Amino acid sequence: ALCVAISGKCYMSLATYNSSANRGACRQNCRRSYKVIDEETGVELQVNNKYIMSPKDLCTIGFIDKIIDAGVIVLKLEGRGRSPDYTRTVTACYSESVDAYLSGTYTKEKIDQWIARLEKVYNRGFWHGGYYLGKKMGEWSGAYGSQATTENIFVGQATKYYAKSAIGEFSVETKQVSVGDTLLITGPTTGAIEVPVEEMYVDEKPAMVAKKGQIFTMPIAERVRKSDKIFTVINRNPDA
Template identity: 50%
Template sequence: MKKSFNGNNVEICAPAGSWESLSAAIRASADSVYFGVEKLNMRARASENFTAGDMAKISRICRKSGVKPYLALNTIIYDSDIPEMKRICDSAKSAGISAIIASDIAAIEYASSINMPVHLSVQANVSNIEAVRFFAKFADVIILARELSLGQISGIVRAIEKEKIIGPSGKPVRIELFAHGALCVSISGKCYMSLAAYDTSANRGDCYQPCRRRYIVKDEETGFEMAIDNQYVMSPKDLCTIRILDKILDAGVSVLKIEGRGRAPDYVSSVTGAYKKAAGLWNKGRFSISAAKKLEVGLESVFNRGFWHGGYYLGDKAGEWSGISGSAATLKKIHIGEILNYFHKAGIAEINLSAGGLETGDEILITGHTTGARKMKIGSLRIEGKSAVRALKGQVATFPTDFKTRKNDKVYLLVPSS
């Protein structure tokens, strides 16, 4: 069985931007999750952030399932933020959070001073072994910049091994890499476009994403507008590395991070599950391109802006632009209702079709705080105890499930996006 260079199994680190996504990540067999609380994290605007008071519950849920919880405290920290930063760090330590992900030296140094493990955020833009040597004084895990090539990544990992660079735990520093998800048009941690345009800083978790919008090129003197092939000239496609996961892991990467704290629970479930399976195949020496492409079908079904396969890791220049404002997912979710009840002994769910109808053979998605994100096909329906082929909007119906649902879980019909 293959293992990463430091002898550990590959760790899949999944995003948790909500209770539903947290449950989805755990059910998809994530090894760790990362989340933010309140405002001092890079998804303060995009995700349903937790509060500091939620951390004890998050820790309990994760540890019950053998999952490590990491707190993202990865924004720029100003003097006025320091009391809040310290309060959050103290709360994380008391709650039993496994590590803090940070890039600002104020947060790194304070976390270290209270013996709180630190993972160095991608926002620190670590791109060379000298930076690794420096940050190893504070961090056991270092997330490398997304703009490096596989050769550069491998060189850094081998240097850690050769020089025996250890972190505060006394163990070799582990290297983490973003494996999937949205890419910024700028270099990691260096974008100021939102700040310049709207006075809301991306580096404070408050990005308005002007890069995801359409633009035209206009001559100010004549008013002439130039035609361009793609109006989304600053919106990269999403990073997808599943086809080259063997190369990434062979390079010595220990932790694979999935971007997406602002994404829905079905995204978290599908992407986490796919990369977990791919890493498992690599562990067993059975990884192949054909197997990766089969797993890629699931990735295509959830939110994506199209895929840049391999990204900068293959040494390619930026140039894979999305061409769309929203998602290129192959499946579309249509909200049709909510779960009213679940009958444990019979394994039957009762649904209130408040927003749409349902037929036998339909594929649905059920999401909830504890349920996470579960997909299933409707095998049979009953209305008022009688068998039915379809149930209409406004009706209450029941159907068998092979997993537990909960009251108020949301139900979506999954249909082809075309």
């Protein structure tokens, strides 16, 4: 994420909410929409983008090669307070990009694939290149909140895991889960697991749908734990 001011030196949150960005408590009120009004005349200026203080997120995965060639040996990824799936996706993409460059397989095709994966988790739109590549002005987000191309809908939680047979048991608490869905499973120890629902069982019988209030089981290779939360991952149009 980029700040409207120098990161760590923006006092907007402190001045308006007495909540200091320097203490990790930024309220991010720069991310909201604003009107520009002349105090003397009361005239409101027309601006194309109401989010005039909300920069897009800097995306550097397209020039990791230049960063490494500059002598950088440690990368810090922005992500304080982000979800397990955000952490999993972003660290995986950047780790893969570094490995690809070091192995001589860093290509535009791979960069495009990493960007598509990064777009699925929380973001405010991407500014590719940034000042490092000579751009003189940042790009601004055109909407409030995340511009991710997918959304996670809470549907229930894990209740058991049968390690010998690699079967997970889950309770549906909202909506429903269907064969063909993609599930995101998160927990303090589990982290984040994304798995397609290829088959499922309700009352020990094959089923296509598990409705609210039902228990279902499905094969899953990675261990899940009781009370892990489960979400269905759906596509969304951030520009809609």
